[in-house]
Amino acid sequence: MADVMNIQGHVRLGSNAGQSMTRRDGVLKVTGRATYAADNRPEGVLHAVTATAGIARGRVTHLDVAAAEAHPGVVKVYTPANRPDLAVSPDEKIHGFAWRTEALQDDTVRYAGQPIALVVAETLEAATEGARLLAPRYDADTPRIGLDGGVPFQPETVSIGASPTLEAGDMDAARAGAARHLETVIETAAQYHNALEPHAITARWTGDRLEIDTPNQAIGLAKQSFAAYLGIDPAQILIRSPFLGGGFGSKAILFGGQLLAILAAKDLDRPVKLALRREQMYGPVGHRPATRQTLKLDIDPQGHISALDHHTIAVTSSFDDFIESASNASHSVYATKAMRTTHGAVRADTGTPGPMRAPGEAPGSAALEVAIDDAAYAMGFDPLEFRLRNYAETDPATGMQFSSKALRECYAQAAEAFAWKDRPLEPGSMKQGRLLKGWGMGTAQFPCPMFQAAAHATLRADGSAVVETSAADMGQGAWTSLAQIAADGLGIDIDRLEFRSGQSSLPDAGVAGGSGHTATAGTALFNAGADTIRQLAELALNDPASPLFGADNAGVTARGGRLYRNDDDTRSEAYEDILARAGLDLLRGDGKGAREGEPERAMFSHGGVFAEVLVDPDLGQVRVSRLIGAFAAGRIVNPHLARSQLLGGMIWGIGFALQEEAIHDVRTGRFTNADLAGYHIPVNADVPMIEALTVHEDDPFVNSLGIKGVGELGVTGTVGAIGNAVWHATGIRPKRFPIHPESLI
Amino acid sequence: MNLFEYTRAETLDAAMSAATQDGAILAGGTNLLDLMKIGVISPTRLIDITRLPLHDIEEHDGGLLIGAMVRNADLARHPVILSRFPAVAEALLSGASAQLRNAASTGGNIMQQTRCSYFQDPLSPCNRREPGSGCAAIGGETRNHAILGWTEACIATHPSDLCVALAAYDAVVEIAGPDGLREVPMESFHPLPDANDAGPAPLQSDEIITHIRLPDPGGMARNARYVKLRERTSFAFAIVSAAAALEIQDGRIVQARLALGGVAARPWRARAAEKALAGQPPTEEAFARAADLALEGAAPSGDNRAKITLARRIAIRALIRAAAGTPDRLPALPASVFEGDCNG
């Protein structure tokens, strides 16, 4: 059972929370013993492969089912004509976090690469060839592709249920007094999550009980959703998702292929496995859409922003509404007298976009930081000085205090490490041999949401404990950092803790997303431990035989598997002794993690990112030769893992700035680069020098543990910093991300 | 993937007689199997040639005879390649990834197919894949398409880095067929498209590349470089690239070699530029004039006009680097515009 972590191969550099510790699942992963969903091979398993649409818009008029079924090894072909019933159409939005999806409900094609049939066979190869043999014919319409090819409309909401507009202050008045009016237009390309592990499912029915192995970022919700589509009781479903090979948002949402595999498993009464090929991940499992953003900044004579106007146009699909909320990234970063943020959208024949690492924030921050840099130069300020001049002491969007904000310290530490003070103001002033050198910076900011999580903790007779919550480890290290928090909640050493996670029978830990998983699930785990210890203390304090008897008001502290009297450290008792005397084998506590009521403070993680680039002036190639960020994100549970997250985010920023771009042929709507040879992300050689520093920050408001988030923060700030460094090297302001060499010559 | 037969050939003759019209030679498989998986080709038989005795690199007359099955990684680290044909080493090491280079063979590298995304998409018309069907690349995404030697029938480029260096060094491809051996210069091995089609296949279906012959580079051994422009520092095909080799005596160029990559359906040997350089001092002005000649006749095949400028400039860069002399150790980032970490 891979959902229980008993491997002891991790490196310990200290005790529990706050200490660096390598991943507890690391040994399993590097030895190939961590079972990902597609690694499961239940006896009798059948392989399913989806046939996908070769047109982007229209109808399927013919599938050669006979040819596919005649292929040796093919067991059955599912099409809209024979697909078993679902209780709810996949076109229904069963809840706010559900996307319309395709599970062969009809013959319409709404994007290229959409599943149009499912072939189930004894081998993967037979299913693959069967899918090819279907040789679909279509009644095709002209596809509508991209920002300029689609149909514009005014969205009612952006992201998930957020307002598309915000106005604060009096824009007209603020503009009137300004000395400079600046306008920046930036485009960002469509990007696909490209998690290393493809989306996969292994589904198996035993009677009316359904077992599913599938990587998922929100198992509890997934269980409810699967149950709704299938019309069964959620209690009949068990989902295992112990390890995810990356998700980045794309595995938080269900897709039709999963439903089809489940239906086929039931229909054929055998386990069915489906794993998407890389190119099949370009469509049904979300993406970050292309945006075109216009920023208007009005600056007063002293170099203060008086008005900020951020408008985004984002592409979405023809059949669902996820609008990249890029303008909202401007809400809370810089002080301004007035602001207006707005969104428009364009319907195109693509899959529906969804949250992708720093959704809204990543493209929004990229555009904002370029605009701010432009303003700094126009007003004759050093970019850092300009940002400090416009430092938001309170949240400009809401007027609220920040729960904590150590951004000044971030700027200072990163600038110091980078040696920023030597930066010349003028672009094109630094050279290295033939190369142009440039320095740029950006501000990182990401909100600190909390979701709903629950956890159990159980103390055992020997003083060890087990904690349970259905958290998702996407590679970020949840198996480790959450266990560290849980051990602290119980006052035991982490090596005495068994951590059970990654399956839906456990208490729901909510979604691993929004950079809120550690805070939310961590709080639930800590509270479950504390609840257990409270009961334990009650036993001891009321037991005349205990050295802790009568500590009452002074109270006790849990530490190292013992309770200590607060007023007398020499009087303590081991957990196992307390339990033994009370005649208990187990003592169980429950905990919840959530934020109660409306927040009264603005809560964000922050950072300052500084980039150095070298640009070949003849050939336009850009190299990020140094990248240094300093980040303040509340309590850092595990510095080692947090640094990895921040570095990963910054490297993601390099890809965003210079490489990542999904390209459609606008005539057919098909992709021209839907694989990792054509869709570029950074390689090791692209990252010669990178550092992420963390700045101490106590946040008494964000949650009881003071934890913010680090998963997405590093992407923000970085893209702009690189774009600004490219400008500083070349004098050319990027108009589009990724920046192509061709645009710099 | 279709069902196919698999044969492992133990001798060259056996391989040739097993090779049929709808069969395919399997070497490292890094290109062939990918294309089979995406349905671009569906051979009914694979003839595995990895056991054929084509794994050796022999020295002869100051040059090398390279077996078609020598892996890219091994070739790049061969002492004679490093000392006398450094542009070959740099070209190889700038290609693909370490894992792919371990598997990829010399013959397979030469025979690899274009990365034209419409060629790779069986649903798109493509004269190269399906003669007479048209060319979907025209009017489509043409960033990696040709600026030289193209016709309306096909605007694809050959993606190999190795071939560019080999062409510059006057390499010869040795081919075995049922009628015996034949030889073709690397420079003209890949046919260019004509007005109506993408050009014939470079080999008959029952022919096999056995060796690549590299003649003595003479006085050019230590003045040769390969430079490759790409979107990321490694693991990306060239936007444009160039191999240059020079023999310089007493401040004058005795002979010059220049070939461009990423610009045409074959490595583009710039003979006119080479001729113009002979007798000149190795200056940037002379290189710029040579680069103009190399790009003579260049025309965008779509939205890729910038490639003409880039190809011209990468030719100049390769010549400048060649003139400066091959470094004793290969740079940390082979063929990169950024050499080591920092220098231009």
Ligand SMILES: Cc1cc2nc3c(=O)[nH]c(=O)nc-3n(C[C@H](O)[C@H](O)[C@H](O)COP(=O)(O)OP(=O)(O)OC[C@H]3O[C@@H](n4cnc5c(N)ncnc54)[C@H](O)[C@@H]3O)c2cc1C
């Ligand atoms: C992700 C990726 C990135 C890459 N990047 C680069 C790059 O940057 N630069 C670069 O140059 N290349 C690059 N390549 C291509 C790589 O170099 C080729 O795939 C490889 O060299 C092919 O060699 P192979 O032995 O695997 O050939 P195979 O795949 O086995 O064969 C390729 C073709 O050659 C034929 N063939 C093989 N050997 C012979 C022979 N002896 N006689 C006749 N026909 C033969 C086969 O029938 C087939 O048609 C990349 C490939 C991938 C997958």
Ligand code: SF4
């Ligand atoms: S450029 Fe050549 S390979 Fe590409 S689609 Fe046209 S004919 Fe085919």
